[in-house]
Amino acid sequence: MDGINALLEGFGTALTPVNLLYAFLGVLLGTAIGVLPGIGPAMTIALLLPLTFSLEPTQAFIMFAGIYYGGMYGGSTTSILLNTPGESASVITAIEGNLMAKRGRGAAALATAAIGSFVAGTIGTLGLALLAPQIVKVAVQLGSPDYFAIMMLAFIAVTTVLGSSKIRGLASLGIGLLIGTIGIDPTSGQQRLTLGIPELADGIDVVVVAVGLFAVGEALWVAAHLRRQPVEVIKVKSARMSRDDWRRSWLPWLRGTAIGFPFGAIPAGGAEIPTFLSYATEKKLARHPEDFGKGAIEGVAGPEATNNASAAGGLVPLLTLGIPTTATAAVMLGAFQGFGIQPGPRLLDQQSDLVWALIASLFIGNVILLALNLPLAGMWARLLHIPRPYLYAGILFFASIGAYAANTSTFDLWLLLVIGLLGFFMRRFGLPIVPAIIGIILGPVAEEQLRRALQISNGELSGLYDTWFSKAVYAVALVLLVAPAVIDRVRARRGEPALAHSHANQEGE
Amino acid sequence: MAGSPQAAVKGGRSEYGVALLLLALGAWAISDALTLTDTASRGPVNARTVPILVGLLLVLMAVLLTIDLLRGGRGEQEGGEDVDLTHGSDWRTIGLLVGSFAANALLIDRVGWPVSGAILFFGTTFALGSRHYVRNAIISVVLSVGSWYLFYLGLGIKLPVGILKGIL
Numbered sequence: 001m002d003g004i005n006a007l008l009e010g011f012g013t014a015l016t017p018v019n020l021l022y023a024f025l026g027v028l029l030g031t032a033i034g035v036l037p038g039i040g041p042a043m044t045i046a047l048l049l050p051l052t053f054s055l056e057p058t059q060a061f062i063m064f065a066g067i068y069y070g071g072m073y074g075g076s077t078t079s080i081l082l083n084t085p086g087e088s089a090s091v092i093t094a095i096e097g098n099l100m101a102k103r104g105r106g107a108a109a110l111a112t113a114a115i116g117s118f119v120a121g122t123i124g125t126l127g128l129a130l131l132a133p134q135i136v137k138v139a140v141q142l143g144s145p146d147y148f149a150i151m152m153l154a155f156i157a158v159t160t161v162l163g164s165s166k167i168r169g170l171a172s173l174g175i176g177l178l179i180g181t182i183g184i185d186p187t188s189g190q191q192r193l194t195l196g197i198p199e200l201a202d203g204i205d206v207v208v209v210a211v212g213l214f215a216v217g218e219a220l221w222v223a224a225h226l227r228r229q230p231v232e233v234i235k236v237k238s239a240r241m242s243r244d245d246w247r248r249s250w251l252p253w254l255r256g257t258a259i260g261f262p263f264g265a266i267p268a269g270g271a272e273i274p275t276f277l278s279y280a281t282e283k284k285l286a287r288h289p290e291d292f293g294k295g296a297i298e299g300v301a302g303p304e305a306t307n308n309a310s311a312a313g314g315l316v317p318l319l320t321l322g323i324p325t326t327a328t329a330a331v332m333l334g335a336f337q338g339f340g341i342q343p344g345p346r347l348l349d350q351q352s353d354l355v356w357a358l359i360a361s362l363f364i365g366n367v368i369l370l371a372l373n374l375p376l377a378g379m380w381a382r383l384l385h386i387p388r389p390y391l392y393a394g395i396l397f398f399a400s401i402g403a404y405a406a407n408t409s410t411f412d413l414w415l416l417l418v419i420g421l422l423g424f425f426m427r428r429f430g431l432p433i434v435p436a437i438i439g440i441i442l443g444p445v446a447e448e449q450l451r452r453a454l455q456i457s458n459g460e461l462s463g464l465y466d467t468w469f470s471k472a473v474y475a476v477a478l479v480l481l482v483a484p485a486v487i488d489r490v491r492a493r494r495g496e497p498a499l500a501h502s503h504a505n506q507e508g509e
Numbered sequence: 510m511a512g513s514p515q516a517a518v519k520g521g522r523s524e525y526g527v528a529l530l531l532l533a534l535g536a537w538a539i540s541d542a543l544t545l546t547d548t549a550s551r552g553p554v555n556a557r558t559v560p561i562l563v564g565l566l567l568v569l570m571a572v573l574l575t576i577d578l579l580r581g582g583r584g585e586q587e588g589g590e591d592v593d594l595t596h597g598s599d600w601r602t603i604g605l606l607v608g609s610f611a612a613n614a615l616l617i618d619r620v621g622w623p624v625s626g627a628i629l630f631f632g633t634t635f636a637l638g639s640r641h642y643v644r645n646a647i648i649s650v651v652l653s654v655g656s657w658y659l660f661y662l663g664l665g666i667k668l669p670v671g672i673l674k675g676i677l
Contacts, residue, residue: 037589037590037591038589038590038591050660050664050666051664053664053666054664054665054666078590082590164585165577165582165584165585167570167573167574167577168574168584170566170570171527171531171567171570171571171574173566174531174534174535174563174566174567174570175531175534175567177559177563177566178534178538178560178563178564178567181538181559181560181563185545185556187555187556188545188555188556190545190546190556192541192542192545192556192560193537193538193541193560216610218589219606220603220606220607221587221589221592222589222591222592223599223602223603223606223636223637224598224599224600224602224603225592225593225594225596225598225599226591226592226593226599226602226637226638227591227592227593228593228638387639388591388637389633389634389637389638389639390634390639390648392633392637393630393633393634393637394630394652396606396609396610396629396633397626397629397630397633397652397653397656398656400610400613400614400626400629401622401626401656401660401668404617404622404668405660405666405668408666408667408668408669410614410617410618413610413613413614413617414614417607417610417611417614420610421607424603425527425530427586427587428584428586428587428598429523429524429527429584429586430583430584430585430586430587431527431584443559443563447559450554450558450559451554451555451558454553454554459553459554461553
């Protein structure tokens, strides 16, 4: 029960008026930015990072908690009210949600999404609070070979589970690892891939990378293909649902939570698969399956809860092992590193105040989110009408401030442009962004573990896989590599269509 | 949200450029690693190892991508709420955007963010097709001056004030 006590102390920190204000600001900004079309949660966090530069770590973490859930939920509003969703985790929500909105049931769709997010987020955060101390107990006993194995698994998961093309996923991972290598090697003190440019010696700032790939890359890409005719936004005043909606929603919320949390907690590539699973489950269990395809509320309630539960679950490996499983988590990890904090098993011991304040803020942020979204849904929906030139000009404007403010250096602005152009071409040629960002942020940590493991084993390569844990992890990785091909073959034999991964190239949740 | 078939076919030739880029990046990683002399690390893994492995990964992917392209594989362009993939990339817009962006990078230390930021915003709205010049100019100035105050006073981050020193 030590987790509960620590959590109560976390609430003590998070509930002071100033910290509550930061949580509120985080949720407010996270929702406002996240609801804007074309801006996913990862870009939301990257764009809002500079606002936390001058804060104490505790306040910054509290604000991150609010931005994280705010940005997640903002994306759902967009996908329900606009025809086409911009982020993979909301794709499934959009199917029935948009149909509901078109039939004049937008208020109910938004309400079941908001309340479902709240239920799933709260249960998921509770799961995080209970699970994290237990995982840390195991994790502190793991050595470098084990961590290296987990990171390899994360790399494999993010390139194979997501994405329609493994080659392009691995190519993207390679580009990310390459960018992560730039700078002085901490072990030998040698400059690697710096081209003799002194500004590159310290490596590329994570803000510049994240803002460049997500914000600048996305803005350039959309600008080159901007839809000239105005998009159709469905009008809603507020989010509310009838008694019948409640009756049909509460079980999908709980089932969605049960599906989403474990999927988020394992490094297996985010919310896309669990939301799809939840949708399929609800369709099978629904009392009126014929409603699916015409706007079934179960098809919004389930996937939306799944999405949020998986976001909460994703914080488990992030905080206890330092492993990000999604783009959003990777940007968070980068942000933590910016504060000199390396998430991992020792974090909960050494900075337990900070971690528990963060977890408590997630609970608080969830309540604020609900309070902001139910009555103000109409106001958020109005943000969808923002003229597109202002939206994308604003993204480039704030991206430039963020990159410049990171080190007050003009060099970073040029770097931002180069990375932004890289992001543009990756979108153009179907290289997914998520493996690159995971590679950049996790690559250097993985290298450190690799070298430490081989130093301990005196250079014996068997030192990488001689623990039972690392063996088990490599076995899972092998399954991930082989299973999709086997499943596709079996399906092909049965004449079923292969699982469509058409959204995998979009910005990860 | 897959790209329409025509759009996918059109970009066929340029996809080989991706393989070429991967090859170049891989070669760069390996050749850079070979210039390193690492005496500090023990064992088979030193400062060279990871860049060489990453370089090999990139070269391998360049080869596999080429094979995939020869077999008719195509990269899937990313869709989105505001994205219309039925026409090709609009290079004029990209050029204007990059120009505005570069103008800001060149000017920010000389004339300060309140001016260069306004140029950036105005330039990008123009590039994106907005022709409400007066309204855009007002929004640009309000945004750049407002963000300067927010960062300078509110967050303690000193964005350059430049030629407006003493006025703001």
